[in-house]
Amino acid sequence: MAQKVKLSTIADALGLSTATVSLALRDSPLVAEATRERIKEEARTSGYIYNRRAASLRTSKSGIVGVCVQSIMNPFFGEILRSIEEELDRQRHTFVLCNHHDDLAKQRAFVDTMLQLGADGLILSPAVGTPAADIRLAEENDLPVTLIARTIEGVGVPGFRGDDRLGMSLAVDHLVSLGHQRIAMIGGDEMTSTGRDREAGYREALERAGLTWRPEWRIAGPRDRHSGFDATLRFLDLAERPTAVVCFSDLVALGFMYGLSRAGLRPGIDIAVTGYDDIDEAAISMPSLTTVANGQSEVGRRAADALVARLRGDDTVDGTHLIKPELKIRESSGFVWHNSRQREQSQGLA
Amino acid sequence: MAQKVKLSTIADALGLSTATVSLALRDSPLVAEATRERIKEEARTSGYIYNRRAASLRTSKSGIVGVCVQSIMNPFFGEILRSIEEELDRQRHTFVLCNHHDDLAKQRAFVDTMLQLGADGLILSPAVGTPAADIRLAEENDLPVTLIARTIEGVGVPGFRGDDRLGMSLAVDHLVSLGHQRIAMIGGDEMTSTGRDREAGYREALERAGLTWRPEWRIAGPRDRHSGFDATLRFLDLAERPTAVVCFSDLVALGFMYGLSRAGLRPGIDIAVTGYDDIDEAAISMPSLTTVANGQSEVGRRAADALVARLRGDDTVDGTHLIKPELKIRESSGFVWHNSRQREQSQGLA
DNA sequence: CTGAAAGCGCTTACAG
């Protein structure tokens, strides 16, 4: 590549102006069909590369949408991201990903970068402790924000997440209906809306069932597979050991089930376990995981839609939208073992 | 935010020129200490946002590094990405992530976007079927490329990956040493260097051990947990069923072990299984997974280092670098069960 | 249907 090819290179080669070339490359009907073809052909053969920075400087649109979540390695976010990506791809937006790992400084650095690059919008699952002011700063600098999975009080931006309180109560109700009276909850904490709402659902469902809630049965913290595994020891040390456990997420539940198995206990038989999210793995794990489908793909799709609508100037979508959760009953809660022992045994030989 | 604050806004407010303001904000020693402080203070209070597009248009440096891998949801890549991110953060580069899902068109769209944004460099784990010409196109347009995990023949760019051939042979040798004679391989295919090299290691190790290699024992394809699970049926249908299986990756192995358990077979006891990558989960799964540590964090770190070195004009790092793999012996290969039955039984009660 | 000209917000020689 001897010399950089730019609009004027093409214009000069064809004896046209840069204005015409610019219009032609963007398929403007103002340019005659034949001219347009000549221009496109020349662009192709000369190896022209569109300079988005220059265009963006001029138009103050960048075609970039930033997406920032706690961890892209978490399949829960992975599934949301996949549907956001599908949606944005269709709209010809470039989507720039980032993990914040619940580090506020990291999240701020990313938001700042998006502002500096003139991103068109931001989809954010806010880090623990994100103040409303951070969101407002972005909004005030023409960076419209849409929240996912976690929401923040006092900001008027669209937000999409599962109905965590309802979802967790579905899991507890299910365990209660199977006869469990001592039900623990493992994982999550009060630092995020997700943690708060799921714990609220847990406590409310227990109260509704007339069961007592005991602080020592609330093992807060774990958020991934490994910490779910590590929580097993604390669980096994409990004086009056619960017979069932609702976990903050599928990852926590899967880790916890590994821990139980390692301790010689059979999840789904000795201890009933439920997860949350219904990630792909839940259907094939051993035992398969009873969980709450959290509508990841709907969250992603609708968040992307809402953002795209705002980019078009349509500000009608607003406030927090709760996606309806759905209980998925599988083996880990014991339902299958208790209620269809024959079926399960024949499956074992499949 | 009534009006956008730019350099000239600050310059006007303080009665200075934009040149001075520009230099001051970038800590140039050319600007007097006191002036610099006044300028920074004004920038802070006025809510100035640096316009990277404008700067980048002028300097043709963007501070952006693109990173594109098959799937960010795969923990193998997740671990590589984490170490790349650490390294690039330190160098004050913005890192833009992308999945290509082995879709060549998607990868090309991303590379194109990076070219258009004037990215400084690209770290790529190339999609299946990526021609050398694609890499060359980027390089010729001043976008230096570093390859990770998978490499491509005939391009002179730095590449970092595990020694897949050696690693897989370590796994096979281990199974052979435990007395296995019928060893299958599940997952991966000849479309990537990883798949080819791991299969070569598998076949070579079998041959070295004087064992026959049978095409029907090579179940190619699976690359993730779910397809590993699905491969179980094909495996169980094999006429002379192998007693051991080396899997293309930990995810495949973990899915396959789920499948075995569901079919009533005990991985590590009835069938020996090994994985590849030594992802975090391998140490806590049930059974824990014998696998080959593939040096993800070293791959990520060295790839980022190599790219940063090239950005500084240092072109000494070149060619493919193989990271030395290491066998991690755990329960799934049966070693533990066979050799320390007592220890394992006491663990069961821990 | 096509062109000349201004301007997006920076940085960089160059001058003083």
Added chain:
DNA sequence: CTGAAAGCGCTTACAG
């Protein structure tokens, strides 16, 4: 130590 001026590569009224 600070300023005036040019220019990065586009797009957008405006004119013809």
